[in-house]
Amino acid sequence: MSFFFFFFSPQVSYNNLFLFLSLCRYQIFLYFICAFQNISCGIHYLASVFLSVSPQHTCRPPGNVSQALFQDLSTWQLEDIWTQFSVGREDYILVELQNGEIWELTSCQRSRRDGQSSLDYQYSGQKSSFPCLDGYIYDRSKWLSTVVTQWDLVCNREWFGRLIQPTFMFGVLLGAVIFGYLSDRAGRRLVLWATSTGVFLFGIAAAFTFDYYSFIVARFLLAISASGYLVVVFVYVTEFVGMKSRTWASIHLHSFFAFGTMVVALTGYFVRTWWIYQIVLSSVTVPFILCCWMLPETPFWLISGGKYEEAQKVIDTMAKWNRTRSCKLSELLSLDHDGSAGNKPSQVEKHTLSELFYDWSIGTRTLILWLIWFTGCLGFYTFSLNSVHLGGSEYLNLFLTDTPIQKQKQWFKETFDHLFAIVNSTEAEDAGVILVSGWQIFRSIPTEEVPYWADVVLGFRKMTKDELKKFPQHVFGHAFTTLKCEGPAYLPWLQKRVKGSGGLILTRQIEDLWELHPSFDIVVNCSGLGSRQLAGDSEIFPVRGQVLKVQAPWVKHFIRDSSGLTYIYPGVSNVTLGGTRQKGDWNLSPDAEISKEILSRCCALEPSLRGAYDLREKVGLRPSRPGVRLEKELLAQGSRRLPVVHNYGHGSGGIAMHWGTALEATRLVNECVQVLRTPAPKSKL
Secondary structure (H helix, E strand, O other), X not given: OOOOOOOOEOOOOOHHHHHHOOOOHHHHHHHHHHXXXXXXXXXXXXXXXXXXXXXXXXXXXXXXXXXXXXXXXXXXXXXXXXXXXXXXXXXXXXXXXXXXXXEEEOOOOEEEEOOOOOOOOOOOOOEEEEOOOXXXXXXXXXXXXXXXHHOOOOHHHHHHHHOHHHHHHHHHHHHHHHHHHHHHHHOHHHHHHHHHHHHXXXXXXXXXXXXXXXXXXXXHHHHHHHHHHHHHXXXXXXXHHOOOOHHHHHHHHOHHHHHHHHHHHHHHHHOOEHHHXXXXXXXXXXXXXXXXXXXXXXXXXXXXOOOHHHHHHHHHHHHHHHOOOOOOHHHHOOOOOOOOOOOOOOOOEOOOHHHHHOOHHHHHHHHHHHHHHHHHHHHHHHHHOOHHHOOOOHHHHHOOOOOOHHHHHHHHHHHHHHHHHHHOOOOHHHHOEEEEEEEEEEOXXXXXXXXOOOOOOEEEEEOOHHHHOOOOOOOEEEEEEEEEEOHHHHHHHHHHHHHHOOOOOOOOOOOOHHHHOOOOOOEEEOOHHHHHHXXXXXXXXXXXXXXXXXXXXXXXOEEEEOOOXXXXXXXXXXXXXXXXXXXXXXXXXXXXXXXXXXXXXXXXXOHHHHHXXXXXXXEEEEEEEEEEEEEEEEEEEOOEEEEEEXXXXXXXXXXXXXXXXXXXXXXXXXXXXXXXXXXXXXXXX
C-alpha cells in the first residue's frame, strides 16, 4: 500500500541542516529501536494466515458414535478420520450411533438413513436430512483451535471468516490516512507512542475477545494502529538519517517487516491454539513499549512549528552521542530568518494531493509509483495470505518453503526422463520398467484441475463424460500415460550397474555415522527411518502401507482415486491393489481386515477384480517427514571432520522422484569433494 504525507513547513531551506544529519551513532540507535517495532507490524499484517485457518470438518452427529466408516475403512473414533484419510469436501462419513441409527455426515449437512441398521457405505434408500444444529467436529491434527473453530465460521457462516482479513486491510487504509495527518499536526513522536501502545493493547485484546464481533473490532483497531505506525516511522527515520543514507535506511526499514512474516510462520508452527498464538505475537511489541520514551521529536517537525529551542536541544543531544561539535540553528537558518532562532515561523505553505499531478511528468511518475506499489502488494499478499493453500508445508511456505513445487517438479521430471529412457531400451524388461495408461478420478472437482506434473507425463488430458460413466461415484478425472517401476526388479538391476562400473557394495549394520570414519571421506545418508538414530532426526516417521498383489492379467489400465488410498496398478507379473496410509504405525504384520477392505474398495472401481486369484499381502513403511531432507552437513568431533550428504524422507514419492534427488545429492557430493581437494591455507606469524 502506498502512502502520501502532507508536510507543512515554513518557507525555509533545510539543506544546511541535512549536511549536519547523517547515519551516526545516535541515528543508528533510533533506527534500530524504530525498526524493531516494524517486526510487530509485519506480524499482525499476516497473523490471520493461521488465525483464520478453516480445517476439514463435518457435522456433529446427534448422539455418541460407536463406529465411523469412510469409503469402507472404519475407525472407532470419528476424530481419527482425518489422521488416516483425506476427506474431500463432497465426501461423506458414515457413522453408527450407540442407539443403532445410521447417519451420513458431510461438511455442512447430516442425513439419517431411514430403515437401515447395518453399516454399509453404499445406500440408495430413503434419507432424512437435517441441518448441523449440534455444531461441527474439526480436524485438529494440525491446528488445535482457530477463530474458525472457535465460532463455527463454516458453511452458511463461512463468509464471516472471509471478512477477517478484508476488515483488517480496511483498518490499514484508515490508519494510513488518519495518523499520517495527525503526525503533521501533533508530532511524529506522539503518534509513534500512541500507535505502538495501540498495537500492543489491541493485539492482546483480540486474544481475549468473547465473540466474533468483538474480535473483528479489536483486529480493526489493531490494523489502524499498526498502519499508523508504519506510515509515521518511515518519515521519522528518514528525517533523522540525512540524505546520504536515506535510500539505504528506508529500504532496510521494511526488511524488518519481512522478518515479522517469518516470526508468524515460526510461532504458527509451535503454537497451534489461536489465542495463545495471538498473545505470543503481541508480546513482540513489549521491548519497543519499554524503550519508546527515549525517542525524541524530529528537528524538522519542531522547526516547522517554530519550536527552535526544542529543536536545538535535540541537535545538541545528537552531537553529544555522536561525539562531534554541535551547530547553531540560528546560524544554519540565518539565510531564511532575520534574527535569532526564537522568531516566529514564516507563513506555512500547504500542499494538496492535486500537486502530485502538477504537470505531465510528475503525474506520470505518480501513476507509475502507484502501479508498482499495487503490483508488489498484490503479489505479496496473494501468496502470503494463501500460504496454507499452496501445498507442501504451510509454515515453510510463509517462512521458507521446505520442498518447493518447482523443485518437486524438477525431481519428478528428471526421474521420469530417466525411466523413459530405460523403457525405450533393451534393458526395460530386466529393470522392471513399463509404460501404463489409466485414470486418476475425483469425487468432486479439484481446486487444481491441471496438476504441476501434467506436462511431464504423456498424453495428459481431462477424462471425457463417456470415460467417467465407468466410475458413477466420481465426477472428474485425468487420463494419461505414465511409467511403472517395480522395485523387486529395479533395485537388483541398479546393483548390477553399480558393480559393473567398479562400485563395491558392503552390507553391515552401524549405529553411528562416525563408525564409517576414517574408512570413507564422504557419507551419503539414505537410511530412511534409520535416520532417527543415525542423524538424530525426530521429524521422520513411518507411514504404514499395506497392499495386495494379485493375478488379474486382464487388467491393463491403472485406476487411482484422488484420496490416494484406493488404487489399482497393473505391473509386469501382477496387479497391485492398495492401500493404506497409517501415520506413526510401525506394524509390519498384514491385517486381514484391512486386506478385505482394500479388495472391496478396488472391486468397487473395477468389478472384474472379484475374479482375481493368488492374493498375497505386502506391508511396508514409508519414511516420511515434513519435507525431503536433501542437504549437506559437516559433522565435527574434536579435530575430526566428516562431510555428510543427507537424502531421505521421500515418503510415498520415493520411486517417483528418486533419480532427480539422486542427481541433486551427487551435485552436493561433488561440492564436498572440491572442498576436500582444496588445500587448507597455511598460517603466517
